[in-house]
Amino acid sequence: MKRTAFYPIHQQLGAKIVEFAGFEMPVQYSSIFEEHKAVRNSIGLFDVSHMGEFEIRGRDAFLLAQTVTTNDVAKLCEGKAQYSTMCYPNGGIIDDLLVYHRGDRLMVVVNAANITKDFHWITSQISGLDVQVINRSDEISLLALQGPKSLATLQKLTKADLSAILYYTFIETKIADVEMIVSRTGYTGELGFELYFESSASHAEKIWNAIMNAGREFSIKPVGLGARDTLRLEMGYCLYGSDIDETTNPLEAGLGWITKLDKGKFIGRDTLLKVSQDGVKKKLVGFVMEEERAVPRHGYELRMNGTVVGTVTSGTISPTLEKGIGLGYVASQYAQPLNSLSVTIRNKDSKAKVVQVPFLKK
Amino acid sequence: MNFPEHLKYTKDHEWIRIEDDVGIIGITDYAQSELGDVVFVELPAKEKHVKQGESFGTIEAVKAVSDLYTPVSGEVLEVNPRLDKTPELVNKEPYDGGWMIKVKIDNKNELNSLLDAKGYRELIGK
Numbered sequence: 001m002k003r004t005a006f007y008p009i010h011q012q013l014g015a016k017i018v019e020f021a022g023f024e025m026p027v028q029y030s031s032i033f034e035e036h037k038a039v040r041n042s043i044g045l046f047d048v049s050h051m052g053e054f055e056i057r058g059r060d061a062f063l064l065a066q067t068v069t070t071n072d073v074a075k076l077c078e079g080k081a082q083y084s085t086m087c088y089p090n091g092g093i094i095d096d097l098l099v100y101h102r103g104d105r106l107m108v109v110v111n112a113a114n115i116t117k118d119f120h121w122i123t124s125q126i127s128g129l130d131v132q133v134i135n136r137s138d139e140i141s142l143l144a145l146q147g148p149k150s151l152a153t154l155q156k157l158t159k160a161d162l163s164a165i166l167y168y169t170f171i172e173t174k175i176a177d178v179e180m181i182v183s184r185t186g187y188t189g190e191l192g193f194e195l196y197f198e199s200s201a202s203h204a205e206k207i208w209n210a211i212m213n214a215g216r217e218f219s220i221k222p223v224g225l226g227a228r229d230t231l232r233l234e235m236g237y238c239l240y241g242s243d244i245d246e247t248t249n250p251l252e253a254g255l256g257w258i259t260k261l262d263k264g265k266f267i268g269r270d271t272l273l274k275v276s277q278d279g280v281k282k283k284l285v286g287f288v289m290e291e292e293r294a295v296p297r298h299g300y301e302l303r304m305n306g307t308v309v310g311t312v313t314s315g316t317i318s319p320t321l322e323k324g325i326g327l328g329y330v331a332s333q334y335a336q337p338l339n340s341l342s343v344t345i346r347n348k349d350s351k352a353k354v355v356q357v358p359f360l361k362k
Numbered sequence: 363m364n365f366p367e368h369l370k371y372t373k374d375h376e377w378i379r380i381e382d383d384v385g386i387i388g389i390t391d392y393a394q395s396e397l398g399d400v401v402f403v404e405l406p407a408k409e410k411h412v413k414q415g416e417s418f419g420t421i422e423a424v425k426a427v428s429d430l431y432t433p434v435s436g437e438v439l440e441v442n443p444r445l446d447k448t449p450e451l452v453n454k455e456p457y458d459g460g461w462m463i464k465v466k467i468d469n470k471n472e473l474n475s476l477l478d479a480k481g482y483r484e485l486i487g488k
Contacts, residue, residue, distance in 0.1 A: 016395070016396075016398075027398075028398055031398065031399050031453075032398050032425065033399045033424065226398060226425055229425075230424060293404075293422070295401065295427065297427065316424060316425075317401050317422075319424070346427075
């Protein structure tokens with residue numbers, strides 16, 4: 001089992017540790033509710049160093065990225081990041097990822113559970129190209145600082161003007177005297193930053209403590225994977241392995257906006273073009289429970305008039321809305337907002353309604 | 363983590379406190395900690411007969427839902443009315459305010475199959 005450089009800190013804080021994608025990660029420190037609310041109302045700090053980072057360099061780096069990802073890499077310029085997916089020729093999603101344009105090279109950030117699979121896939125596509133793909137996952141730490149007070153907190157630790165970093169852009173600067181990438185991205189729907197820096201025990205302790213001290217006046221809280229999941233689900237963001245995987249394509253998953261069929265050749269394009277012309281058979285929808293105390297969970301059946309029309313892929317009680325919310329695939333004809341559904345919870349059908357995501361209107 | 367000596371425990375992480383022929387039942391400190399924030403608890407109706415080892419209700423936490431298992435057979439005399447509005451009592455006071463049901467015990471011999479605090483600690487490795 002792997003550990004991030006922050007593991008001793010999590011232990012010291014008494015975090016509950018679980019196995020996740022081969023890492024021992026904190027799932028919660030105090031309470032998922034409290035940590036969730038800290039991020040929505042003020043600020044929270046997440047260790048997400050389990051995520052994978054690849055560096056792609058060489059003359060054909062951009063060509064390779066354009067070939068293996070669905071979004072249009074040509075739209076990137078230095079200092080910009082892009083959300084994208086990587087698909088098999090049959091359109092099945094290999095992973096969802098971020099692509100960072102770092103001038104002479106790209107940094108690709110992938111899900112922890114998919115590091116090995118993604119690296120093999122990308123490197124299997126390089127024959128004939130002038131390109132090097134380097135797996136830096138074990139060398140890079142990643143912290144996410146999320147919440148309305150994240151800017152004010154982080155600004156105390158650097159001379160760089162962080163308010164100038166627009167959504168999905170990044171700079172390279174020093175925070176607490178450590179060189180890092182400061183990216184205005186996140187998985188919570190709040191104002192927030194993700195910090196990439198060289199992994200070491202001394203960096204980990206120094207940066208963690210500097211941020212926790214700077215955020216003290218805002219009652220900053222460390223946040224575990226439990227609240228990370230409820231925060232992303234309130235925004236309707238997909239989680240790989242639950243809402244998207246190799247059996248789903250980006251058009252079904254509502255990721256058509258990062259699938260640029262007109263950008264030119266890329267892996268999966270032919271299939272996805274056909275899917276787009278024929279129309280998708282199933283769609284990922286958001287739904288809200290209309291009954292109190294009904295919490296949808298991954299794997300529960302979705303029904304309409306008693307007939308099974310789909311499956312829940314993610315579900316929870318929303319700490320902000322205090323209602324059950326979920327994502328699930330349904331046959332396309334049932335995917336319109338306001339459609340009534342039911343979720344089978346322990347052999348009982350509970351009423352739900354299809355809604356447009358995000359669940360949280362901001 | 364706290365496991366009072368005067369309680370008996372199940373392998374499914376419930377505790378029972380005996381007062382004459384009445385058993386007061388809840389879940390352990392370990393169970394509440396593993397579940398995390400409790401969102402609601404579904405409990406049986408009064409006068410329902412529950413059987414040892416069978417489910418008497420469910421507990422829904424943010425991350426997961428779990429069945430509650432009956433440590434001892436008997437008739438439900440009372441369910442904790444406070445859990446309806448304040449289910450977080452299960453997290454905050456698992457052995458006091460967070461109790462779930464009171465049962466009139468059918469047969470006290472069934473208690474022999476339960477664990478004592480030491481046995482329960484060994485089971486969970488704490």
